[in-house]
Amino acid sequence: MPTAFSTDNGIYEQACDQAIAMCDGNLRSTIKALIMANEYLEAELQELRATIACGCMPNTCDAISGDAA
Template sequence: MTATPEPPEPAAFDLDAAADQAIAACGRDAREAVKALIVAIEFLEVEADELRAAVSKGYSRGRRKPQRDRKDGTNEG
């Protein structure tokens, strides 16, 4: 069995530039940038959970991943 190669990163994506942009957008405060990114990730995770719940089991052929455990201790899956 062969190992699956990692997909190449898009050439146009520069992680350092993205980090600099996030920090600049938060008034050059790295701590505020990290907090903003955490909020953004949480928003996207909630949105992904809602979309997963909206997809029918037949459409996904039963391959839906279980929803992650929430920080508040509940599991919506």
């Protein structure tokens, strides 16, 4: 997986092409969708940080150990 400092722009070009295609070529819709996705991820990150700050851990034990139903 590329990092934020990756010098391989090909994967970003492909991701841009895919995002634009998913919005039927409408660049404004593509930007709006990306902003909305970013806001969602920011909210998830804020919630995770708050959970960790209060000393709680997200319930990921089942997924890690493979004991999920």
